[in-house]
Amino acid sequence: MTEESNELSTLVAVLRADYDAILDEWLAAQSDEGVRRTELFSEREIRDQSRSVLSAIQDALTGNGEFRLESEDWEPVKDLLKTISQERVDRGGTIEESTRFILTLKQPMFEHLKRHFRSRIEDLLDEIWLSSRIIDQLGMYTMRVFLEERDAVIRRQQAEMMDLSTPVVQVWDGIVALPLIGTLDSERAQMVMENVLEAIVEREALIAIIDITGVPAVDTLVAQHLIKTAAAIRLMGAECVISGISPRIAQTIVHLGVDMPEVVTRGSLESALQYAFQTIGLTVRGK
C-alpha cells in the first residue's frame, strides 16, 4: 500500500490544495487565541513568519517516508521555529504565546482535513491523528528552544552580574579599592579574591582596600573568605585593609569567635584611605 510507504502524502496534498486558505485561517486563529501581539510583532512580520513556517512544513511533508522530527527533512522547520522563538524571547514574549503560535495551526488543519474526508471517517481520524502528532511535537520543540534561549539569557545576565559585582578601582598610585555590595557567597568570594589579586599585579598595588559597607551580614564563612583573601594579598607582597565594618558586624565577628589577627580593619573607607596614604608615605594637605 502506498500509504504505508508514505503516510504523509495525503496530508501534503491537502496542504498544497488549500494552502492560502489554511494560512489565512491560521492567522485568524492566532488573533482569536490572543497569540498575535501586535505590540511585539507587526501584522506583516506575523504573516511572514506564519507563511514561512507553513511552507517549510509543506516541504518537510513532501520528503518521503514517515514523520520523524529528528530527520533531516524537518531541520528547516526547526530552524525557523528556533529563530522565531529566539526573537520572541528577545522582545519579551511569553512561552505560552510562543508555543500556541504553532499549536493554533491545528484548527485550520483539522477543518480542511474534515472537508476532504467528509465521508471517510476512518481516514479522517488517521489524518487528524497524524497532523496532531506533528503539530504537538513542533509545539514541544518550540517550548524547548524558548526555554533554552531564556536560560541562555539568564546565564549571560548572571555572568554580567558577577563582573559588575566585583569591580576593582584604582584610588591612587599603588592603592586599589574593591567596594563590595550585596551578600558574599563562596563563588563570589572566590571571584573577589581572583579579581583583587589580578588587579594587584596589573596596577602594581601596595595596598588593597576591601570595603564591605554594602555587605549586609557577615557570617563565619564570609569572615573566613576575607581572612583568606587578606593572606593571599599579603603573599603577593601587598597589604590588605578591610574597611566599612559597621558596629553590628564588629560585634558579630567577635561573637562568632573569628580571629582576624593579620588583617588591618578600619571603620570607614575614609580612614582606610588615610591609613593607606600613611603606609605609602603620603600626606594629604588642604590648600
Added chain:
Amino acid sequence: MSRHGADRGAPILALGRNLVVSIRDDLDDQAIVELQDRLTEEISRRRAEGVIIDVSRLDVVDTFAGRMIGALAKMSRILDARTVVVGVRPAVAMTLVELGMTLGEVETALNLDRALEILAGSKSR
C-alpha cells in the same frame, strides 16, 4: 661538582650585599637540598644582608614547594639575612592560602624593585 650543580639547579645572583635566587617548577628534591646548601654557603661567604627569593617562574605549588620556600627563608634569617619573597602569582597565592600555608613569617614584595627597596630600608613595612 658545584659547577655541575649550578648548571642544573637554581642560579644564585649577587646584587650588592643581597642575593637573588630564582625558583622554578622543575626543581626536584635533590636540587632543593643542593640549593639550600649553596644558598646558606653563599650567604655566609658573602655576608649577605638580604636574600630575595623570586618565585615568579613558579606556576604550580604544592605543600612541598610551600614548605621549601618557608625553609629557605628561615635558614637565611638564622644567618642574619633579611629575606623577601617576590613574584608570587595570583594562582600561586590562592593555592598556598587554600593549603593553609600563609608563610606568615616571611616578608613579601610584588617585584624585585620593591624587594630591593625593602632591603635598602628605604621603605620598611
